[in-house]
Amino acid sequence: MSDIYEWSPENREFWQSRGKKVANRNLWISIPSLLSGFAVWLYWGIITVQMLNLGFPLAKAELFTLTAIAGLTGATLRIPSSFFIRLCGGRNTILFTTALLVIPALGTGIALQNQNTPLWMFQLLALLSGFGGGNFASSMSNISFFFPREKQGLALGLNAGLGNFGVTTMQIIVPLFMTFGAFGALGGAPMELVNSSGSLIGKIPAGSLAWIQNAGFVWLLLLIPLIFFIWFGMNNIRTNDVSPDIGSPIGSYFKMTGMLLIGLIMAVLGLWLLLPESANGSGWGLPKELVLVLVMLGTVYGMKLLPGEIRTSLNRQYGIFRHKHTWVMSVIYTMTFGSFIGFSAAFPLAIKVIFGYSHVMVDGVMTHDTINPNGPSALMYAWMAPFIGALVRPVGGWIADRLGGALVTQVCAVVMTACALVAAYYMKAAYASATPEQYFVPFFLVFLLLFAATGIGNGSTFRTIAMVFPREQAGPVLGWTSAVAAYGAFYIPQVLGEQIAATTPEIALVGFAIFYAACILLNYWYYLRKNGEYYNP
16 A cells, blocks of 8 residues: 555544545554464463473473563563654554564474473574564554544554454464364374363363464464555555654664664563573572663663664654653553453463462472362463453443543552452462362452453553643553553563462462552542543543
């Protein structure tokens, strides 16, 4: 499609005669692209469960690092991605970032064909899966420019919500495709299950065959056609407030490569500082919060060192960091999206570890490695929670467009606080029981409600951002806040993994509840008080 040089979505006549059709076409191509990104980013949560079921010679703690690596990298790559649209154009950006997903998808499929593939290779592929996480920032920024303010809550909710269906789609499709040889001889040989597994249609007994490599290969079926749809169906908006000086597509791809490399370098450094020696890290045990701040600051300032027009454009866009509400909204958005993405990454393995093993006393010591034959299948249930969270996200945007973003966010924050405390109770009870399955149903139902609140609250925060920031800044702010929040995909699996190892998983949920309570106060003070700076309402 040709580039667009005149774009006025706030003009009703323009919107009805031309703008609406163009905006909707870009939105409906953007959604499957974002869906693919989420799927490739977060499929390690499912893959690691099946690696345990197949007897891959890796420890549980090492498997938890794969979801954490993908989480931290995806979040870090959102920082450069937040600024791609102005520098490179919407179509150029979505095309390039979608095409990059082919690398980890193909590589993961090949690596999973061999149980003796070393840990560092899986860690490298988890790092590259972070490309999928970074795509959210550029996708949301791009779509925000196509729609008028009064339509942004629903449009951004659809893009994010249906894009987030990549989590659910992946959690349904991957287990199903692992049950048969979908790619014939090209897909490689199957492996035999050591432990029982499962899928949407029920449990799969030990001794059955599994094609775990299909977890990577299956996404090529969507990614390759998508590349053509993006090239022929999407647009670059070349107006002054969107992407005025993007140059040629090849030049745009080089700009994005340079900025992504800075993000990857900082992610690798941060991971090395955080991971134990047994997982190819430094083993220094530095505080996670300190390292994450260093990674974010290093990425932001590293991009400022880039020469020429990139630096000039970034200096203009970096004005968002002088706006107090960039930081306020980053915290509130972390409450909603950070929780959604973090629990999505950790939920399958947490179900497997807490409910899939009997917690019994042996010689006076509580043990957690006895297989529970009555345990629920993580692969059978895990998809439902993120499915609900993604499904209701457009509803959150739609309600917020009518009632106000801050009010909807406040209700969701209260629900999330309560759910986290109740979930903590059931996790504690299950992890001290020889029959943890008796606690699974209430635990699972509480998590469904928690995910629903994250989805609705996520949609409502988009509305608040659209009301607080001018049009030129709203896109980069959406990208930046999503980058900060996406560290939940690293932080939550890490914290849960650490607390499970310490036999106190409930402490992680209590800590999250305290954070949610702080967000209630923050949201009320700035956006819900009648005399607040941006009453909304």
